[in-house]
Amino acid sequence: MPLDARAPLAPYRRHGSNAGQPLTRRDGELKVTGRATFAADNHPADLLYAATAVSSIARGRVTALDVAAAKAHSGVVEVYTPANRPPLAHDPDVKLGPFGFRIEVLQDDTVRYAGQPIALVVAETLEAAIEGAALLNPGYEARPARTGLGDGERFAPAAVGVGASPRTLYGDIDAGFAAAKTIIQADIATPAQFHNAMEPHAVVAQWDGDHLTLDMPNQALVMSRDAYAIYFGVPPRNVLIRSPFLGGGFGSKAFLNGPQLLAILAARHLKRPVKYVLSRAQMYGPVGHRGRTWQTLRLGLDGDGRLTAIHHHSIAATSSFEDFLEPAANASLHAYASPAILAETQGLRLDIGTPGPMRAPGEASGSAALEVAMDKAAEARGMDPLDFRLANYAETEPGTGRPYSSNALRECYGEGAKRFGWAGRPPRPGQMRDENGLLVGWGVGAALFPCPHFAAEARATLRADGSALVETAGVDMGQGAWTALAQIAAEALGLDPERVEFRSGVSDLPDGGIAGGSGHTASAGLALHNAGEDVIARLAEIAGADPASPLFGTGNVGVVARAGRLCRRDDETRGESYADILARAGLDALVGTGRMARDEAAAQSWAMFSHGAVFAEVKVDPDLGVVRATRLVGAFAAGRIINPRLVRSQYYGGMIWGLSFALHEAAHADRRTGRIMNADLAEYRIPVNADVPSVEAILVPEEDRYVNPLGVKGVGEIGITGTVGAIANAVWHATGVRARRFPIQIEDLLHDRG
Numbered sequence: 001m002p003l004d005a006r007a008p009l010a011p012y013r014r015h016g017s018n019a020g021q022p023l024t025r026r027d028g029e030l031k032v033t034g035r036a037t038f039a040a041d042n043h044p045a046d047l048l049y050a051a052t053a054v055s056s057i058a059r060g061r062v063t064a065l066d067v068a069a070a071k072a073h074s075g076v077v078e079v080y081t082p083a084n085r086p087p088l089a090h091d092p093d094v095k096l097g098p099f100g101f102r103i104e105v106l107q108d109d110t111v112r113y114a115g116q117p118i119a120l121v122v123a124e125t126l127e128a129a130i131e132g133a134a135l136l137n138p139g140y141e142a143r144p145a146r147t148g149l150g151d152g153e154r155f156a157p158a159a160v161g162v163g164a165s166p167r168t169l170y171g172d173i174d175a176g177f178a179a180a181k182t183i184i185q186a187d188i189a190t191p192a193q194f195h196n197a198m199e200p201h202a203v204v205a206q207w208d209g210d211h212l213t214l215d216m217p218n219q220a221l222v223m224s225r226d227a228y229a230i231y232f233g234v235p236p237r238n239v240l241i242r243s244p245f246l247g248g249g250f251g252s253k254a255f256l257n258g259p260q261l262l263a264i265l266a267a268r269h270l271k272r273p274v275k276y277v278l279s280r281a282q283m284y285g286p287v288g289h290r291g292r293t294w295q296t297l298r299l300g301l302d303g304d305g306r307l308t309a310i311h312h313h314s315i316a317a318t319s320s321f322e323d324f325l326e327p328a329a330n331a332s333l334h335a336y337a338s339p340a341i342l343a344e345t346q347g348l349r350l351d352i353g354t355p356g357p358m359r360a361p362g363e364a365s366g367s368a369a370l371e372v373a374m375d376k377a378a379e380a381r382g383m384d385p386l387d388f389r390l391a392n393y394a395e396t397e398p399g400t401g402r403p404y405s406s407n408a409l410r411e412c413y414g415e416g417a418k419r420f421g422w423a424g425r426p427p428r429p430g431q432m433r434d435e436n437g438l439l440v441g442w443g444v445g446a447a448l449f450p451c452p453h454f455a456a457e458a459r460a461t462l463r464a465d466g467s468a469l470v471e472t473a474g475v476d477m478g479q480g481a482w483t484a485l486a487q488i489a490a491e492a493l494g495l496d497p498e499r500v501e502f503r504s505g506v507s508d509l510p511d512g513g514i515a516g517g518s519g520h521t522a523s524a525g526l527a528l529h530n531a532g533e534d535v536i537a538r539l540a541e542i543a544g545a546d547p548a549s550p551l552f553g554t555g556n557v558g559v560v561a562r563a564g565r566l567c568r569r570d571d572e573t574r575g576e577s578y579a580d581i582l583a584r585a586g587l588d589a590l591v592g593t594g595r596m597a598r599d600e601a602a603a604q605s606w607a608m609f610s611h612g613a614v615f616a617e618v619k620v621d622p623d624l625g626v627v628r629a630t631r632l633v634g635a636f637a638a639g640r641i642i643n644p645r646l647v648r649s650q651y652y653g654g655m656i657w658g659l660s661f662a663l664h665e666a667a668h669a670d671r672r673t674g675r676i677m678n679a680d681l682a683e684y685r686i687p688v689n690a691d692v693p694s695v696e697a698i699l700v701p702e703e704d705r706y707v708n709p710l711g712v713k714g715v716g717e718i719g720i721t722g723t724v725g726a727i728a729n730a731v732w733h734a735t736g737v738r739a740r741r742f743p744i745q746i747e748d749l750l751h752d753r754g
């Protein structure tokens with residue numbers, strides 16, 4: 001795509017004019033032509049195939065496995081069970097740091113959830129491996145499965161999410177409720193949801209002595225490499241992870257899991273490469289999910305419609321052997337101004353696979369409940385839901401009083417409302433009908449998401465021809481990292497993005513940090529930006545010291561890098577190309593490095609969030625209770641936008657996921673067996689195009705001078721957060737029925753009318 005060099009400069013642009021352009025995806029052509037290779041596309045010579053046998057009970061013991069029958073099947077090479085599983089160098093029951101999980105890898109015969117791997121069969125063909133697994137014909141000693149609030153064991157957790165506090169109190173909560181004229185309560189249950197990435201978890205593992213090469217989709221290459229090195233007792237430099245493309249990660253591919261570890265173990269034991277791909281059904285268990293919650297929100301209100309207290313209590317489900325809890329209640333700590341806020345989480349042990357981070361962990365499920373409660377409070381005060389949110393607008397971070405590094409939420413409300421046509425919304429429910437007699441409702445939800453920064457490193461190499469290679473072990477999981485990160489690097493290098501080759505997705509590059517938490521562009525981006533600037537600074541030194549250069553005697557403050565040339569800032573006609581500078585200096589290449597290091601002081605001083613407001617229209621069939629979200633308008637502010645095309649598509653994806661959360665998605669466990677009844681894409685409902693007739697995302701301009709030197713915030717997860725509540729509130733506005741669980745079901749609407 002041609003670039004307009006005269007386009008207005010975005011803030012903090014030091015050199016070129018590349019960032020801010022809506023470039024198309026660099027990986028797009030590879031993907032649509034089928035040339036993008038995913039992990040399972042790798043077929044090294046002498047390849048073996050692995051399949052797991054998984055438990056059909058949710059709790060108990062495996063008492064028998066017919067290993068002999070499996071081994072007798074033609075093509076089966078080996079069967080691994082707890083009896084013969086080769087040792088690991090690290091105890092899988094001991095977590096590796098804050099991002100570690102206890103890993104199920106055949107350490108004993110205990111069954112802790114339905115779908116738990118109980119054996120691994122390796123064979124010459126995939127078919128033989130699957131048949132071998134079927135022939136194991138397990139016997140069990142089964143105990144009743146604990147599947148819900150009634151039969152699980154409650155516990156007080158040490159932490160929620162990844163290391164967050166399970167109880168946070170701001171102000172005096174009792175005084176807050178004592179000061180309230182009205183107290184409203186909302187009870188909301190959220191279901192188990194599964195990531196359901198199009199590309200299943202997979203690995204092709206190859207050992208060469210004690211060197212390991214892994215082709216696998218992975219959101220955190222260097223962190224995972226280091227973890228595999230520990231489990232297998234080899235130096236990190238012996239492990240290479242290649243993950244050029246991901247068919248979706250959503251948090252589930254950031255962490256190690258048992259099935260992949262087993263396949264790697266088998267490859268080492270058998271001294272042959274092993275391919276293992278989870279079946280769709282087998283992804284409902286050992287590779288994480290969004291855990292169920294049962295949330296209670298109490299809001300205290302004074303006579304003017306101001307919050308006096310927010311108490312958000314959540315019971316969050318986890319497995320019997322791990323502690324990850326959806327941090328839903330913590331979503332209420334940052335959203336609205338209130339003199340008192342209490343967020344508390346209780347754990348609930350069930351016989352399920354361990355939940356984990358899934359797209360907007362905590363924020364999605366927590367803000368869904370909070371936004372419903374806020375709407376109920378607005379109703380109780382007789383206020384317009386948008387006016388009510390503005391009356392409780394957080395000018396500084398609630399509780400801490402920290403200023404926001406930037407906060408254009410008010411503008412998001414304004415622009416979203418205008419575009420949606422919010423004005424004139426009748427206050428009471430059930431007032432609007434369309435031409436076909438369907439009930440029409442409008443709802444709003446606020447969206448916010450924190451801006452984490454992860455340590456990251458990058459390298460930029462300017463080549464003799466004036467083009468550049470930039471490298472970081474980051475991950476494009478479909479969000480467009482290849483493109484946006486290349487734009488950031490190109491800008492710092494003063495080059496057209498087409499002259500910048502971007503390498504990523506391999507663990508032996510400089511550590512690009514985690515692709516997750518909506519923090520990859522800011523984190524890896526800043527490392528790349530700094531690497532580019534490092535190259536330009538070195539180039540300026542060379543030119544300034546060279547009497548043959550038109551820039552001789554120019555200090556580095558006096559130069560600007562633009563379109564492959566280094567010029568005087570005060571006279572851009574005086575300068576020369578990068579290629580000329582390198583040629584005269586006799587250099588084939590000039591290498592710069594950069595890193596992103598979190599600034600603890602800044603993180604303490606500023607509250608850093610992306611913001612947004614989502615407006616939803618639903619239509620409800622008054623006789624059948626069928627709900628359709630007919631219109632979604634989201635307005636989001638996330639600091640500087642590197643690539644508006646990609647960012648808009650992140651917002652679309654988030655909003656559609658929010659719609660899915662509100663109206664479609666849930667995994668249901670059979671209470672008799674503990675098995676998930678809809679562990680497939682036919683019965684696990686997600687929206688299709690017909691469910692999403694109109695989605696608009698408005699990019700509200702925002703300048704952030706403090707969040708990081710690029711002014712970039714995150715955009716990946718925020719779209720989910722406001723949308724769920726907006727749709728639930730629109731359903732109320734259409735029907736008068738408040739959501740008490742997600743997804744909202746037809747029967748919820750029909751029952752409540754009785």
Ligand code: MOS
Nearest residue numbers: 250251359516517
């Ligand atoms: Mo996400 S849950 O940060 O991949």
